[in-house]
Amino acid sequence: MDDALAAALYMDGDASLDAGASLLAADPAADAELSRRGEEYLRRAWERGWQPVDLIRLVRRDLDDHHVRLLSALITAESARYENLAPRWRAQLADLHPTGWSVDRFSYATAVLELYRLLIRLPSIEPVGPVPGAPFVPQSGYEPRMLSRIRALLAKAEATGFPEEAEALTAKAQELMARHSVDEAALPGHARDTPSACRIGVDAPYETAKAILLDAVASANRCRAVWNGAFGFSTVVGFESDLESVELLYTSLLVQGTTAMARAEASQRAGGRRRTKTFRQSFLMSYAGRLGERLAVAAESVPVASDLLPVLATREVAVSAHTDEMFPRTTSTRVRGVSDEAGWLDGRAAADAARVSEDRRRLTG
Structure with missing residues (x-):
């Protein structure tokens, strides 16, 4: 042997x-x-x-x-x-x-x-949880009923062929996530919770656009994401219920974006275009960037009671400190490679269709 x-x-x-x-x-x-x-x-x-x-x-x-x-x-x-x-x-x-x-x-x-x-030959990487057999402190997360509701809403948003219906379903899911996050912070028993982390796969192809999308979803849900391109994952740091929100919403938005990209690409091919790779890359980069803008606006629009603002600020500081402790040396890079205007415009339109903020309008008639 x-x-x-x-x-x-x-x-x-x-x-x-x-x-x-x-x-x-x-x-x-x-x-x-x-x-x-x-x-x-x-x-x-x-x-x-x-x-x-x-x-x-x-x-x-x-x-x-x-x-x-x-x-x-x-x-x-x-x-x-x-x-x-x-x-x-x-x-x-x-x-x-x-x-x-x-x-x-x-x-x-x-x-x-x-x-x-x-x-x-595997190198050491940042641990995101206890090794098997080691003691651990359970972290609070979603209640099973709430988690089932959110998953059902996102599954319907992914399955529908109507953009307006997908908008409404995704918006409702994001609303439930935001409310749950605020409710979690308000509970006295959760004051001693500490940030944790999880890893989410960011697979090729077009992994840069996917990493940007994941970063946008993480930021909107009070988390931080650090991308490891060599091993194809991002480490997301945050409180447990927020981490679950990031996993659910990122997966759903990626599915919705991929579906919208396939429809847009079919339309481009019908018009005689054959630049598939550049179209897809530009589409997903635009989709991720636009969703980042919209998610940031949605996060700021969630109503929060004034007495909870210090609690949320404390949790945000804790997440940043835990991220810096896990990743004392990170680098930033300039994103390149967007060269297809049609892909960029179609990706932006798809991001608008995948709206995640609740739109309150007066109904007449």
């Missing part, structure tokens, strides 16, 4: 990988120890700040589907030994669907070693 792992994991190239896989394929008795080593590598990953969803995202990006299945089974087996798991960790485990993979022993050993090679 030591010879196989030394050859495959700590040396580069396919030759060393084949040598390690050949040793393992020739010895069926090594399977149990191979699984134990994999669980050990997973534990190291947890201690370096990684979580199940992070590893699944990275393996899906850098390896193949059968590696994702192997990793899902390994995570499920390794996590079964812990009694204390934070709610977000349990939710990530619930999303795993490990399935079998029938293949010859050499191919199986090769895939396992490719997965282990990725795991042992």
Whole structure:
């Protein structure tokens, strides 16, 4: 086992990988120890700040589907030994669907070693929660009934083909989120809550526009977002209920934007245009930028009682301080790459259609 792992994991190239896989394929008795080593590598990953969803995202990006299945089974087996798991960790485990993979022993050993090679080379990243088995303090979040209402509204907004209906549904969801955030801050029992963090995937293509959209949603919900382009995620820092708002709203707006982009692109193609990539990039950049403007206005329009303003200000300072503690060194970059005017105009129009602020108008007649 030591010879196989030394050859495959700590040396580069396919030759060393084949040598390690050949040793393992020739010895069926090594399977149990191979699984134990994999669980050990997973534990190291947890201690370096990684979580199940992070590893699944990275393996899906850098390896193949059968590696994702192997990793899902390994995570499920390794996590079964812990009694204390934070709610977000349990939710990530619930999303795993490990399935079998029938293949010859050499191919199986090769895939396992490719997965282990990725795991042992992971760097340390900023932790966003306790490692499995460690004690944790539960944070307040949405009540199940409120969460179900918000999810239902956003699901309808994503499914409808009528922009006006999507506007109304998304606006109602944002209104519920804003009210819940203010109500949470007003409860005396939540005064001792502290900011936490979560990671949200920002996948290619057009990841810059997606990161900008996520940043806009986070800012509107009293959170801060820091993008890690190398690993395809943003870390969002805030209070638990606000983090849930960011996850829900970002996912919904991304779905709505992608759907609107497909319709606009079809219209452009019907007119004889073929600049698909530049159109999409310009569309999503415009969509994200315009939504940032509208979300900022919506956030400022939420009524707040005067006696709650100091509480909200204190929470905002706490979020900023926690972000600076997690990320003492961040960089800013200039966004480039918008070159398609039609894409920009259509993206801005789609952002206006995905309005998230409540529009109060006098009805006559």
